[in-house]
Amino acid sequence: MELSRRALIALAGAGAVGTALSAGRLVGADIPGRGSDALTVAILGTAQDAAARADLVAAFNKVHPDIRVRIMPVQGQDWSNFFAKILTLVAAGTPPDVVVVATEGAQLFADRLAEPLDAYVRRDAAVLREYFDDVHPSLIEAFMYQGSLFQLPIDFNAANLYYNASALRKANLDRPADDWTTDDFLSVARAMGRSNPGAFRPFFWTNRLWGGVVPWLYINDTSFLTERKASGGEWFWSRFYPHETGRGGGYEWTEPNAEDPKVAETFEFLRAMVAEGIGSSPAQGGGGELVARFAQGQIGLTPAGGFWVEGLSEGGMSQESYDVSFFPKWKTQRHQFGAAGYAIMRTSQRKDAAWEWVKFCVSREGMKFAFPKPSTTPVRRSMLTDAFYAGKGPKHWRVFYDTLDRFPTTGPIPAPPQQAAVESALIKNVVGAVTGSAANVKTQMSILNRDLALALRRNS
Amino acid sequence: MTATGTTPTRARGATASSAATRGGSRAPALMTWGFLAPTLIGLGLFTFVPIVGSLLLAFFRWDIITAPEFVGLANFVDLVADPMVRVSFLNTFGFVIVTVTLQLGIALVLALGVQSAMPTWLRTILRSAYFFPLILSAASVSLVMAYLFNGDFGLINQVLTTLGLPAVGWLTSGFPAAAVTVLVVYVWQNFGFTFLLFVGGLAAVPKEVYEACSIDGATGWRKFRMITLPLLSPTILVASVMAVISALQIFDQPYVLTRGGPGDSTRTAVMVIFESAFQQLQFGRASAIGIVLTLIIVAVTAVQFRLSRRFVFYG
Structure with missing residues (x-):
């Protein structure tokens, strides 16, 4: 096909005009709100x-x-x-x-x-x-x-424990006491498992920073990172919370702590639960599927917070079919939030x-x-x-805020500035530790410690 | 005189002619470049510039927020020292060896199967069924597979326990369960493309050659070894090169199914690139891993082509 110079110039001109007309789109200036003073x-x-x-x-x-x-x-x-x-x-x-x-x-x-x-x-x-x-x-x-x-x-x-009230009733159990212990927890989970055969897990948990292994570490008075409080903050505490003691300028997580014997002890506790079939192998990802499983009655106990109330209600769970309790006590009853x-x-x-x-x-x-x-x-x-909770909330919704009041050492997710790398290091080692043999736990903790040290150092 | 009279004329004629030629060739050349321009500009902006940027970035530490800091070869040195990177590359090589072998083997067997005598409608159904997984999104397939292979509530374990067999931690048990699950999902979804190449390759083998071979008294296996394989070898080369390149970049299946776990047992090189860049904001490190992976892909492909001289039969 022959193209005359005139035609070529005309085409180029049309292209230039087209580009000029679509300039706003090309540079994204037409994206709502961009360039505005909002x-x-x-x-x-x-x-x-x-x-x-x-x-x-x-x-x-x-x-x-x-x-x-x-x-x-x-x-x-x-x-x-x-x-x-x-x-x-x-x-x-x-x-x-x-x-x-x-x-x-x-x-x-x-x-x-x-x-x-x-x-x-x-x-x-x-x-x-x-x-x-x-x-x-x-x-x-x-x-x-x-x-x-x-x-x-x-x-x-806060990471409280939701329980399926029907599964509890089937096991002829009452609501756990507020100061129940990890031994009580195991008894409840075993009884639930015995009386709810089939595709039912007494304890189901996810492998993530919130609600995964950390609540168990906290009740065993430890964590996978060393926790300190920064200095400073007096300007704030003295003015707004003058009666508070022990507060500082915020948390500091600068060193790995996975080789603390209490961390290995916690992982061994979880490993034994998984091996016995009381607990699931920790699932990857978030809680969308978990809400559905819980609402379908396939889960007995699982860590969750107040954010579940609306979801369970939308999933068709009545107020009577589930409830919430504190995490059990081990060395402490410190919760995670x-x-x-x-x-x-x-x-x-x-x-x-x-x-x-x-x-x-x-x-x-x-x-x-x-x-x-x-x-x-x-x-x-x-x-x-x-x-606020009318028609939807669990009977003991007060647990949500009482967690903070009754256990004042309750603390946040360990999340230093290198959180993404730290979370990756934790998550990848949790499954290996809780699904292997008891002898493997200590080795896995050394690997976790090494990975955490790398994550903290590399991103600092 | 004549000579003097004709020479300028010829010269003028030659000049006019070459000018005409130049004038005539300029328009098609301009048109060619005009048509190529959008592609070239697109490739330049979205392929070559990022490649060069990535090459440069590998020598910097950059977390998006602060200004890039030149660190020389530190990112590459860090890779060598990082056990997770070493494991991820070893996993990737393992995946490549197993998936490519399975992919080529299964695809060849099935392609031979659909070439055999059968009703046309059945052949059409089988061809479509084998190819169908490939058109699905890898992430969607992996999500569905994650439900099927779920250790606690998955369909597969429910079938196993119904049959009195023990449940398997398909995605959570250590090596080899999780790795095998990832491999199965990957191969199931990807063998369709290799299958399609083989079907095309087999269709191109002249029937006369088989007939001549039959007259000479050759049977099925001998026909396969002496006729099918040699004539299919160029297709096998193309299929293996593409399968290797694709498998070296495996990401979706292990990311969705296991997030690289348990431990690092299913973590692959591309996963580490993604995690380094978009989770840990270490773009220099991610670029360095990307460069190493690219060099490996180039080297492996070169080796495949070099080896192909020995076994590929071009007729």
């Missing part, structure tokens, strides 16, 4: 989750009509995946102003991305006092890093507006809009009422 708030979730916050945004805009807010849903299979996507936004030069960050990423953000809130908290101390009066100090301490406060928590979930709150990005050009958003979201009004249903545990104890 305050961008990134959340872990779908477009539906973003839409569900419309009431919260509307309520905020009533107070601050001058601050436009755009909720940016970012989907991720877990928090690590979500954080990686936020970092990609940072690398692309389009970071959000505010990000919902869970305990898993609190120190990563505090170390590298988030703006300390100290000055804002001092400035608005009078307004915030009511919030702090309503929130357990352990939840606040989880978001302190090297003496500064980086987030105000909005919700949390995870929490989440909004972090302001250091790169944000709208920090003052971002702070107003953070402040509104922890206000009583803001939290009512944020948590209309029991899909998580709000950090404000005053919000946990019979009305």
Whole structure:
């Protein structure tokens, strides 16, 4: 085919015009909200989750009509995946102003991305006092890093034990006592297993940082990382929690601790449960499938928090068919929790507006809009009422907050700034330790210790 | 004079002619480049630039947040010292050997099977059935398989226990259970492509050769060894090269089924690249592993082509 010069020029011109017309698309300028002066708030979730916050945004805009807010849903299979996507936004030069960050990423953000809130908290101390009066100090301490406060928590979930009430009744057992022990736990699990044959697991657990091996390590008074508290933070504690003792400037996890004999003892406890058939081999991934299994009555006991209530209700579980209890006591009854709150990005050009958003979201009004249903545990104890759990919650829903009050050493997920690498090192060694022989546990702990040391060093 | 008179004329003529030729060749050349331009620009922006960027990145420490820091060969030295990287490469080589052998073997047997005498409708159904898994997304297949192989509630273990056999920790038991499960899922999903290549290769073998062979008194096995295999050898070479390259990049199945566990028993090289980059934000390290893996793929492919001189029969 012959192409004349004129035709070629015409084609080139058409191409140039087409490119010019689609320039907005090519550079992504037509993406909703991009380039606007709206305050961008990134959340872990779908477009539906973003839409569900419309009431919260509307309520905020009533107070601050001058601050436009755009909720940016970012989907991720877990928090690590979500954080990686936020970092990609940072690398692309389009970071959000505010990000919902869970305990898993609190120190990563505090170390590298988030703006300390100290000055804002001092400035608005009078307004915030009511919030702090309503929130357990352990939840606040989880978001302190090297003496500064980086987030105000909005919700949390302690690793309690959910149990299938029908399976318990079949085994002729009553609800476990609040101070039940690991021996009691084993007796209950064995009895459940005997009286519920077929595809039924008395204890089912997932292999992850929250609700995996860590709650067992905590009740055995140990952890897979050494836990220390940073100095500092007096400015905060003396002002808002003057009667609290033993609080510091946040947690520090800098060394592996997997070769502590108590860690091996804990893994051996879990290994024996798996070998006996009481416990499952820890499943990979999150809890979507777990909710379905529990609702179908295939699981007797499993670690979960207040975030399960709405899901179980939607899964067709009645209030009477399940309940929640404390984790059993071993050397201690220290529980594990995870929490989440909004972090302001250091790169944000709208920090003052971002702070107003953070402040509104922890206000009583803001939290009512944020948590209309029991899909998580709000950090404000005053919000946990019979009305909140009416028709859905387990009978002993008070366990959720009592975990913090009754066991004040209850602590957050061990999540240093190198959390992703640390979690990978933990997860990959858990299955090997709990599905092998008893003789293998100690060797596996040495490997875990080595992998943790590498993870902490390589990412420091 | 004549000479003097004709020479300029000829020269002018030659100049005009070559100008015409140049003028005539410029438009098609421009048109060629015009048509090639979108592809070249796309390849340049989205393939060559990232390759060069990745090559450079391997010599830096970069976590997205802070500025890249030049570390020389430290990322490569770190790979050698890292036991997880060593294990992941060993796993990958093991996967390649087993999956390629199984893939070629199963595909060849099934291709010979569908070439044998059978009703056309049955042949069509079998061909489609063997090829079907390949068109599914590897992640989706792996998710379904994870349900089937679930140690506590999976269908396979339920069948086993119903038959009075012990349940197996398909995804959670140490070597070799988890690795075997990953291999089975991978081979099941991927042998269809090799099968399709073999079906095409077998169809290209001239029937006359078989007929001549039969007249000479050759039987089934001898026909296969002396006729089918040599004439199919170019296809076998292509299939094996593609299978090896694909298996060296195995990711979806072990990532979804086992996340590389138990321990590192199913962790592969590409998984470590993904984890290093997108979970641990060590983009320099991930690039270094990527470069090593690329070099291995190039070397293995070169070896395959070199060895092919001995056994491939081009007719």
